[in-house]
Amino acid sequence: MITIDTPLWAARLRARRRARLWSRRELGERVAEVAGDAGRDRLPGPDGMAGMVAAWEAGERPDEMCAEWLCRAFGADETGERGLFGGEAAGTTLWHHLTGVPLVPERFSPDDEERTGRAIEDPTRADDRTVAYFEAVLDAYTRTDMRPAGLVGALAPVFGAIQGLRRDAGPAVRRSLLRLSSQDADLVSRMYCEAGDPEAALAWSDRALRAAREAGDERLVAYALAHRAGLEESRGDPGEVIGLAVAAREHVTPAEPPAATARRHEAQGHAMAGEEDLCHRCLEECAEEAAAGTPETPGTSAAGTSETLGASRSGVEEAARAEPGTPDDDLLRPIEYPAGLGGALAADCLIDLHRPADAIEMLERELPGAPAGYMTAYAMARLAHAYADAHEDERSAATARAALALSRRTGATRAMRELLLIRGEAPRWMFAG
Numbered sequence: 150m151i152t153i154d155t156p157l158w159a160a161r162l163r164a165r166r167r168a169r170l171w172s173r174r175e176l177g178e179r180v181a182e183v184a185g186d187a188g189r190d191r192l193p194g195p196d197g198m199a200g201m202v203a204a205w206e207a208g209e210r211p212d213e214m215c216a217e218w219l220c221r222a223f224g225a226d227e228t229g230e231r232g233l234f235g236g237e238a239a240g241t242t243l244w245h246h247l248t249g250v251p252l253v254p255e256r257f258s259p260d261d262e263e264r265t266g267r268a269i270e271d272p273t274r275a276d277d278r279t280v281a282y283f284e285a286v287l288d289a290y291t292r293t294d295m296r297p298a299g300l301v302g303a304l305a306p307v308f309g310a311i312q313g314l315r316r317d318a319g320p321a322v323r324r325s326l327l328r329l330s331s332q333d334a335d336l337v338s339r340m341y342c343e344a345g346d347p348e349a350a351l352a353w354s355d356r357a358l359r360a361a362r363e364a365g366d367e368r369l370v371a372y373a374l375a376h377r378a379g380l381e382e383s384r385g386d387p388g389e390v391i392g393l394a395v396a397a398r399e400h401v402t403p404a405e406p407p408a409a410t411a412r413r414h415e416a417q418g419h420a421m422a423g424e425e426d427l428c429h430r431c432l433e434e435c436a437e438e439a440a441a442g443t444p445e446t447p448g449t450s451a452a453g454t455s456e457t458l459g460a461s462r463s464g465v466e467e468a469a470r471a472e473p474g475t476p477d478d479d480l481l482r483p484i485e486y487p488a489g490l491g492g493a494l495a496a497d498c499l500i501d502l503h504r505p506a507d508a509i510e511m512l513e514r515e516l517p518g519a520p521a522g523y524m525t526a527y528a529m530a531r532l533a534h535a536y537a538d539a540h541e542d543e544r545s546a547a548t549a550r551a552a553l554a555l556s557r558r559t560g561a562t563r564a565m566r567e568l569l570l571i572r573g574e575a576p577r578w579m580f581a582g
Contacts, residue, residue, distance in 0.1 A: 156208045158234045160246040163206040165223055165233070168251035170299030173202040179222040180215070188218065225254075240266045248313075249306030256289060257282065269310065272317035279318075280325045283311055287333055293522040296560035297343035304340065308333045308356070327364035331357045335376055342380055343523050345562025350380050371400040371407035378414035382421070383563075390418030409435050413494055420501035428498050493528040500531060505538040523561035526552055530567035537571045545571065 155163075166176050177198025181189050191214070192198060205211050211219060216234065225233045241259070244266040245252040257265075265282045268275040290303050308330060315326035338353035354377045361369035374397035381389045394415035401407050416431035492511040499508035512532040519525040529552035536545035549568050556564040 157239055157242045159206050159208045161233060161242045164245040164252035167302060168253050170295055170303060174199040176202050176222065180218045183221040184218050244269045248310045250310050251286060251303045253289060256285060268314060272314045275314045275318040275322050280322060283307060283329055291336065293524050294520060297340040297523055298560050300340040301337055301344060304333055304337045308337065324364050327360050328366055328369060331360035331364060331369045331373060334360060335373055339376060343561060343563050345566060347383060354380055367400040368405060368407055371397045371411065375407055375411040375414055382417055387418040387422035390421065391415055394418060416498055420498035425502050428502065432495065496531060500535050505535040508535040509539060521555060521559065523559045526555040526559055526561035526564035527567060529555060530564040534567060534571050
């Protein structure tokens with residue numbers, strides 16, 4: 150029988166906090182918020198609250214009032230079926246505590262939790278429902294409105310748990326788990342990139358590619374190579390970007406979604422190299438494949454009629470916005486720019502091709518309706534960059550300040566690094582206010 154020194158309620162508290170991607174300080178802030186003005190007088194400041202949360206997670210039980218506030222912060226009762234201080238069977242808390250896999254009680258039934266816990270304890274019991282459980286976990290964290298560093302903390306333990314399961318699982322389940330390993334590692338890789346750790350991003354990209362190859366899944370291999378091309382963009386080697394993107398397309402047919410992802414990165418590589426015609430050709434081919442593969446969906450129509458890259462802007466935007474090919478029913482949806490920011494991909498090419506005015510027009514139209522998140526922060530940083538290149542220093546500085554504020558709020562370190570690349574007078578925003 151596996152046991153832990155930490156009380157079960159304390160282990161459950163830590164697991165639920167990590168599932169929400171909250172730091173101890175953030176949970177403390179939420180407890181203070183639900184306590185209200187009267188209750189807040191009983192509580193210490195933010196640092197003190199973080200210390201209290203740490204003490205609770207170590208096993209020091211909160212008093213009755215703080216326990217109530219904790220439960221309200223999580224939207225849970227104290228001792229019911231989904232309670233914080235009672236609730237789930239010990240086995241559920243134990244396996245989440247030991248593996249670090251996020252505990253999301255709102256998403257799974259007690260039966261789901263029990264079955265998965267038994268598979269964790271004995272991997273030979275892993276089956277299709279075990280695979281479905283981890284698919285749902287990954288799907289829950291495939292979002293652009295969460296902090297990248299927090300997503301790393303949630304998704305990296307999932308990779309370890311899946312690896313432990315697949316060693317002794319049956320052949321069919323093992324292949325499914327391998328495919329999940331690749332998708333999980335790819336997500337972790339991109340979150341490390343957004344969190345500003347390129348070396349960790351590359352290491353996790355290697356894991357994603359190895360798992361995809363071991364599973365024998367050509368589409369996953371293509372996705373892993375295409376996303377590796379995206380990571381290489383930050384290293385400034387257009388030849389490597391283009392080579393990886395071309396290699397990705399060799400694993401799939403042109404109508405499949407990974408091929409379009411690869412073409413976009415190939416276009417970016419050509420833009421980095423100053424090869425305008427080749428960049429435009431890639432974007433046009435991507436648009437043609439998208440039009441042939443799937444009907445246009447709401448929110449992805451082309452806009453604008455002026456000339457861009459020697460052809461209509463509509464063709465460029467269609468390539469950036471469209472979701473090509475047919476949906477991957479057995480693959481998780483890849484993280485791409487959120488709805489309303491599809492043109493940001495083409496804008497990246499325009500900035501690298503020293504066409505800031507066209508990039509500005511595209512981003513100004515899209516950013517006002519974009520959701521707050523790390524990708525929007527990066528697009529805002531690119532807009533500030535384009536303003537600086539167009540010698541619009543005041544607009545660059547104002548946009549950079551807004552991008553910095555959103556970057557701090559969303560943990561978008563990659564966006565912050567983009568802001569540091571701004572040239573000219575605009576960097577004064579760094580020291581303003």
